[in-house]
Amino acid sequence: MSTTARSSTQRGSVTAEFALGLPAVVLVLLLVLGLAMHGAARVALEDGARAGARELARGESSATAQQSIRSAAGDDVTVTISTEGEYTHVALTQPVQILGLVQVGTDIAAEASARTEHLADLDAAP
Structure with missing residues (x-):
């Protein structure tokens, strides 16, 4: 078989393979991006829980704690x-x-606990 006959039968095969492979590559990239965004949202939620528990442990109001939570974790x-x-x-x-x-029908959750400081007891001490 001559090179001209071989090249005419393979003509367009690279384009077809690229057209078949590109959606798979895009899907994998979107999957990785989605997992990274989910991980970042989970870390932000943990940070928000810790920030709120810290504010409440220091004796701040729940409104101040919720503001701190929403600034760290979102609205x-x-x-x-x-x-x-x-x-x-x-x-x-x-x-x-x-x-x-x-939006998927499931939720992510985060919890934090902190020991509450009793600063009023310190003010009463001589």
């Missing part, structure tokens, strides 16, 4: 604050979103 966070003995617990939940566009 679409559900906040639950509870006190158990000397400890303050903050639980956050946030809906999972794929690439920030599509």
Whole structure:
């Protein structure tokens, strides 16, 4: 078989392979990007829970703690604050979103606890 006959039968094969392979590469890249965004949202949620527990442990109001939580974790966070003995617990939940566009029917959660400081007792001491 001559080189001209071989090249005419293979003509366009690279374009076809590229057209078949490109969607798979794009899908893998979107998957990696989505996982990275989910990880970043999870870290932000953990930071928000810790910031809120820290504010409440220092004796700040729950409004101040919620402002700190929302600045760290975002506005679409559900906040639950509870006190158990000397400890303050903050639980956050946030809906999972794929690439920030599509909301999935599940939530991610983060919790933090901190021992509450009693500064009023120190002021009464001589």
